[in-house]
Amino acid sequence: MPILAGKELRIVGFLCNWCSYGGADTAGVGRFSQPTDLRIIRVPCSGRIDPLFIVKTLLYGADGVLVSGCHPRDCHYGQGNFYARRRLEALKRFLPIIGVEPGRFEYTWVSASEGQRWQQVVQGFTEQVHALGPSPASAVFGACREIPDEKGGPRVAV
Amino acid sequence: MKIGVFVCHCGSNIEATVDTASVAGTARAFPDVAYATDVMYSCSEPGQDGIIQAVREKGLDGVVVASCSPRMHETTFRRAVERAGLNRYMLEMANIREHVSWIGKDREANTNKAAELVRLAVEKLRRNRALFPKSFDITRRVLVIGGGVAGIQAALDCADGGLDVVLVEKTSSIGGKMAKLDKTFPTVDCSSCILGPKMVDVAQHERIALHAYAEVEEIGGYVGNFEVKIRKKATFVDWSLCTGCGLCMEKCPSRKSHDAFNEGVGLTTAINIPFPQAIPKKALIDARFCRQFLKGKCGVCAKVCPSGAIRYEMEDEVITEKVGAIVTATGFDLFDHTKYGEYGGGRYPDVITSLQYERLLSASGPTGGHVKRPSDGREPRTVVFVQCVGSRDTSVDRPYCSGFCCMYTAKQAILTKDHIPESQSYVFYMDIRAPGKLYDEFTRRAMEEYGARYVRGRVAMIYPKGDRLLVRGADTLMGEQVEIEADLVVLAVGAEAAAGSPALAEKLRISYDKYGFFMESHPKLRPVETNTAGVYLAGACQGPKDIPSSVGQGSAAASKVLGLFSRQKLESDPQISQVNQRRCVGCGKCALTCPFGAVKMIDVRGEPKAEVIETVCQGCGICAVTCPQGAVQLEHFTDNQILAEVNALCQS
Structure with a gap:
């Protein structure tokens, strides 16, 4: 299903169930309005997020990826966000090396009570991605999809 | 499908x-x-x-x-x-x-x-598959953190329900803030008369193990099987010998120690029992003031103690308790009024907090229940109460209403008239918030029967004039400035999260809001549960609460614990990690990263392999990311499932 052309960009969020997903819920309950671009994938803990998920999401054509977990020292599982922080910080420094603009990936910490903060995070990140515009990766992959396979039918992207 | x-x-x-x-x-x-x-x-x-x-x-x-x-x-x-x-x-x-x-x-x-x-x-x-929960054994004991009225209620209800209770209290006596109050609204009951018997019940209950002057140091494990390390701070008195006779207090030469129980109104001795109804009624040496510790010589208490209980060499002791559930009832602290420079910032001795005033009113307080000005001991004639000090004020980052200050101020105005019939009270208020059974009637009585004059408006400035205080404010209903010469000013300080709340929340792995209050699972439907299974909340640690609400929550938390323990075994969530042993190379990284020790290394035909202990795994999935082979997968959050979600968004 396509995003609304001209209006939205493809932004994917990975949120831990206990803090940030709850924070996004709190924002909803408080009717803190947000841009509609973001699609949230729920995971139990930010420590469950493999940096490769983010790389694949970006290479598959997402224009931005946002990760959010519990504040450090406040992880539901004790240590998950410490692992996440190390992995994500390494990833953040690595992404420009493979040609992804730095602003397309962010990670942040939002607790279940911080509905308003979640609104600010989503607004800020969406604006940041919109300033960068559509990801070139999506054009590359989009073009790949147009190339017919040997049998002449439309090629299915990887 | x-x-x-x-x-x-x-x-x-x-x-x-x-x-x-x-x-x-x-x-x-x-x-x-x-x-x-x-x-x-x-x-x-x-x-x-x-x-x-x-x-x-x-x-x-x-x-x-x-x-x-x-x-x-x-x-x-x-x-x-x-x-x-x-x-x-x-x-x-x-x-x-x-x-x-x-x-x-x-x-x-x-x-x-x-x-x-x-x-x-x-x-x-x-990509989901059917999952089936496993059951596991539980430790049917409960830890209650905090011995205020909410914690006392939770402990008693759990113990009466047949559970063994471990009650941990930070100070040397249970009772909390309620023990410091003289009377309670709206009935004007004597606070210690209604709380005292409950405290005695705690002390005498065979199922309650009370650790006073102790703090929770570390919490491991999970619902049904927590392991808690408790630091029993050194009291320098062997409580198994101390009889609470109070002889040491009579003879102690360090008579200028900070009196925490009396909120710093008056002084106490370095060795002391905080108040007559203290439970446990045991003495404790405050090493910051004791001559033996400061100068290395004194030893008077050791000489006079009839049971030889004094132990200057005592050290902190850390004990471990196994429990299946935890009730947190750590209460609140008072807003520090010295942040308000316009109210004197703590410089004027006759500008005091409401809880200090409560100690002045109390018969067991430092003045024996006679209201006297801290500066010169004179009986005040004009008393000004200022409401919302550290409540509903964004300039000090306290935008919330503390809920009970309107009521206790009305009570204190009534008590002032009772103590000093010729006195006149003034109350500066923003709004009267009295939503409770008989609450509004009570504030009306303060005004109509006891003649307290309520002025709707904020106080702009308090400054000394001679030996009195000039309180200048606005009467927004009359639209004019007001100046009152007061003998005593009582600040209705608001509630804030107890010091150390965030640190405790992190140990318990529960959420807290930006002010440090703990977050409930659902604000309406799950008010005493947290999102961490087996951890419950009671009282003001979740947000400001008066005594009836705190007691209600104490009982509610106890009923949740009793409900949890009504089953012989608990069911584990089957959304946990699984090891594909054909892919596992036995590197053991998963076992090292697991915060719960849920991965153990086993021997399969001479090869080391990882295995998940199903009832211990909590399903965080850290191991799944750590595994270099992709051999560990978290059920219902497998790599394939998450990538399928990504694909659905990006590839179609």
Whole structure:
């Protein structure tokens, strides 16, 4: 299903169930309005997020990826966000090396009570991605999809 | 696979900004979707029956409900799916209310987004498999942290219900803030007369082990099997010998120690029993003031103690307790009024806090219940009460209402008149908040029967004039400035989270808000539960509360613990890690990273392999990312499932 052309960009969020997903819920309950671009994938803990998920999401054509977990020292599982922080910080420094603009990936910490903060995070990140515009990766992959396979039918992207 | 999609209107909560019929229509084209419809209220009885009926009639083997947050109703719909004869884990939810309809008004964009979220859920569900919980043994004991009235109530209710209770209190006596109060509103009961017997019950209950002057140091484990390290701070008195006779207090030469129980009004001795009704009634040496510790010589208390209980060489002791559930009742602290420079910032001795005034009113207080000015011991004639000091004020980052200050100020105005009949009280207030049984009547009595003059407005400045204080403020109802010459000013300080609350929350792995108050699982429907299984809240640690509410929550938390322990065994969540042993190379990284020690290394035909202990694993999935072989997968959050969700968003 396509995003609304001209209006939205493809932004994917990975949120831990206990803090940030709850924070996004709190924002909803408080009717803190947000841009509609973001699609949230729920995971139990930010420590469950493999940096490769983010790389694949970006290479598959997402224009931005946002990760959010519990504040450090406040992880539901004790240590998950410490692992996440190390992995994500390494990833953040690595992404420009493979040609992804730095602003397309962010990670942040939002607790279940911080509905308003979640609104600010989503607004800020969406604006940041919109300033960068559509990801070139999506054009590359989009073009790949147009190339017919040997049998002449439309090629299915990887 | 045959999937049914149910898109909920939630009345107008979703339908107003999402075209649910169109979402259901779009969903029919998704892979494996055999049935899709929109429903008015999917969580209602007809809504759930509709799901069950569709599962049976259409032969569905998986259900997607697009409605509110799974944090709200996942359990509800899991039960419905189970009643329909499916495995309860063959359910996925798309959160199209909190994450879509409530955060934007653009119907086109919302409908599109909702359909995409349904698509995610469908893709995830297609890769779900039936899971079955395991049961495990539990330790049927409960830890109560905090011995204020909420903690006392929780401990007594649990103990009366047949559970063993470990009660940990930070100070040397239980009782908390309530023990410091002289009277309680709206009945003007004597506080220690109603609390005292409960404290004695705690001391005498055979099922309650009380650790006073102790703090929780570390908490490990999980629901049913927590392991708690408790630091018993050195009291320098062997409590097994101390009889609480108080002889040491009479003879102690260090008579200028800070009196924490009396809120710093008056002084106490370095060795002391905080108040006559203290439980346990044992002496404690404050090493910051004791001559033996400061100068290395004194030893008077050791000489006079008839039971030889003094131990200057005593050190902290750390003990470990195993419990199955934890009730947190750590209460609140008072706002530090010295942040308000306009009220003197703590420079004027006759500007005191409400709790200090409470100690002046109390017969067991430093003045024996005679109201005297701290500066010169004179009886005040004019007393000014200032409300909302550290409440409802964004300039000091306390935008919330502390809830009980209006009431205790009315009580203190009444008591002032009782103590000094010729006195006159003035109360500067913003609004009177008296929502409770007999509360509004009570504030009216303060005004009408006891003649307290209520002035609606804020105080701008307090400054000394001779030996009195000039209070200058506004009367916003009359639209004029007011100046009152007062003998004593009482600041109705608000409640704030107890010092150290965030640190404790981190040990308990529960959430707290920006002010440090602990977060409940649901503000209305799960007020004493937290999102960490087996950890419950009682009293003001969750937010400012008066005594009846705190007691109510103490009992509520106890009933939750008793409910939890009513089963012989607990069921574990089966959404946990699994090791594919053919892929496992036995590197042991998963075992090292697991925060719960849930991965053990086993020997399979001479090869080391990882294995997950199913009832210990809590399902965080850290190991799944750590595994270099992709051998560990978290059930229902496998790599394939998450990537399928990514694919659904980016590749179609």
